[in-house]
Amino acid sequence: MKQVTLERMTRERRGWSLARQLLVLQVIIVGFLVVAGAALAYLDVADRTEDSTRDEVVAVALTIADSPAVVDAVEATDPSAILQPFTNRVLHDTGIDFVTIMDPTGKRYTHPDPARIGEKFLGHIDQALAGRVFTETYTGTLGPSIRAVVPIRDDERVVGLVSVGITLDAIAGQVRDRLLGLVLVALATLAVGMTCIYLVSRRLARQTHGLGAAELNRRLEYHEAILHTVREGLLLVDQAGRVTLCNDGARELLDLGDDVEGRALTELGLPSEMVASMAANRTTRDEIHLTERRVLVVTCSPVRSGNHAHGTVVTLRDHTDLQALTGELDSVRGFAESLRSQAHEAANRLHTVVSLVELGRYGEAVEFATAELALAQQLTDRVVDAVSEPVLAALLLGKAAEANERGAELVITPETEIDDAVLGGTLAPRDVVTILGNLIDNALDAALEGGNAPKVFVTARAEAGELLLRVEDTGKGLSAGEVAFDRGWSTKADGRGLGLALVRQAVRRGGGTIEVSHGERGAVFTARLPTALVKS
Incomplete structure (x- = not known):
């Protein structure tokens, strides 16, 4: 217990380990990316919903305006008696919030609230009177809405106007319905990302032994200093027989150049008996080998992690003078x-x-x-x-x-x-x-x-x-x-x-x-x- 407590106190003094720092950093990055992606997706859904709403109200308005029955009803003695039941059916079948048919002066023939029939239309109609189709966002009797205003023509003459609209509350409801799926996807992505980050952090913590970046850097510097100052030669040979590390002592003892690392042992011009003793997964201790100028004591030890072999560590000592x-x-x-x-x-x-x-x-x-x-x-x-x-x-x-x-x-x-x-x-x-x-x-x-x-x-x-x-x-x-x-x-x-x-x-x-x-x-x-x- 005392040893565990001492190790914990030592780590606290050292600060956060490299694995923990990377974990926090990755959590922040992934969290930011997920939130930013969700926000962009929400804005994109809102824009697409608004665009689709404008297209829908224009299409419904043009359909109504082009109907011969509507044209005849507008010119009838009592347009409301004919058009109000018609617009109610349209509202029921299409899910549109309102359809208002009016005369060229803006007087309503129809309205979702019958009490509003005969009143002045709240909105702009100038472009429609000029024969153009336009859309706008305007606050009317039902609240803010996206509406399209379309002229009703009898030949070339504008005999009435049609306004079709969907309230912003209804649009927001559509966005909320889509937002639920978006939130679920974002949460699932965040959960998967956090799980992967945690697993990577655990693996990194095991490989770095819980050390911080500064301590890892110091240990690497010490490793390099020790590796290249010891007189004994040190070689690391992988499973394929290639040199992955060679210190200055080994280069001097074996008369090798600076381009040793990455080359096969058989390419270094060493005696065949020495190359054979350095074979992978072979253990030798204090074998005497001769090069052109030296007598060397060679010791080889395989490097293993569990049942997996990583290569061989070869140490060389100069035995010439002895x-x-x-x-x-x-x-x-x-x-x-x-x-x-x-x-x-x-x-x-x-x-x-x-x-x-x-x-x-x-x-x-x-x-x-x-x-x-x-x-x-x-x-x-x-x-x-x-x-x-x-x-x-x-x-x-x-x-x-x-x-x-x-x-x-x-x-x-x-x-x-x-x-x-x-x-x-x-x-x-x-x-x-x-x-x-x-x-x-x-x-x-x-x-x-x-x-x-x-x-x-x-x-x-x-x-x-x-x-x-x-x-x-x-x-x-x-x-x-x-x-x-x-x-x-x-x-x-x-x-x-x-x-x-x-x-x-x-x-x-x-x-x-x-x-x-x-x-x-x-x-x-x-x-x-x-x-x-x-x-x-």
Whole structure:
């Protein structure tokens, strides 16, 4: 109860809601239109009734004036005795209020009130005496009336006059009879209009949540401000797969232009896997997708109202830097694991040397120690001599130790040669580490699955204006139709592969190319990066 009261007080402070304002405004407009229409219709009915009344009295008057019996009666000795019964029948049959037949001087021969016979006609007769038919509104013995005055001719001579009229009270009665139907129609129209307005207002109130126009405007401004200032990308996709809303963050993350809204997802040049994940009515959470330059975390949620689906809300988060840091952390972990393994191996060898010394076999102890040092130093010297760039040298030494621990051999080919001036500048060393590190990891997995004597051959050198990175393994190679660089491809067939997709992204970001082929021993991955983009 307190919550309801608080909401009511809040709404009262806010003023009328938009729905209520529109309701009142529409009621006023519809009410005004109905009243104005009814008034105009009433005036039109009154005008039409008056016009029809004039036509009626003229027609009756002309009919009487043209009757030969009337002409003969006017010239008879006692016109009233003949004409009064005649006019009474006319009044009874036509509904006319009065028919007055008179001589040219205006003396009445007939009248609805017999006591008025012989008196002077109240009205104008000059135009009728001149042979013209005219109508007028005049107040006579029966009150105001619309009357027609018509001459009675015997050949060309005017021998009498006929005046036929209907009182204004009778006309008003006709208008009132028509007005009742008009009022009923107006009330029905008003009722239907008010009902429709009420239903529309209820629907509008539900859709606007009872908010006023000012508050709706503020919320829209806040919505626009928040939408275009958040760093995360936001897309609204309708049921047909068309973008209905795209904020600035989404345009930046997806490298889109300003003409995104209204276009289909398939027209935006996005990766097919990302487009498929944004399909209508599909829910996805924190999926990793790669574009040409970024690693994005995509979350999709359908928008529903009851059982009706309206589309999909897509949120995008930039995972590029985090993915790079994760790769570097994995490399550091690999180095640490290699150091741990080497420390463990060195401890074992040291115990062996100590044991030989304790046994007094000094020569064999020296021979064993120097042999192990020579093997380790040989690999280190080979890597350092060929690769003077410290980051790549450390990577290769770490991967060599990892390969040795896993029972494989990492072979640095004789043509490998990179000095420390090659890396830096536009292409960061960590991108080269991403490319070479993931290729070696993938090659190690493939070589270990391939069978006996697993080996990985690594070539890295600068030639012909480009940096060449080649990794070959002794595995089974790729099957026909396999697309190794697609997100989700993995030699382990678990559908979670991301390394080679990151390799392709890093190569494209550096303006290079990468290809895969079948060598003499297994799969061969070759990446080429222009040295114009890898200069200090």
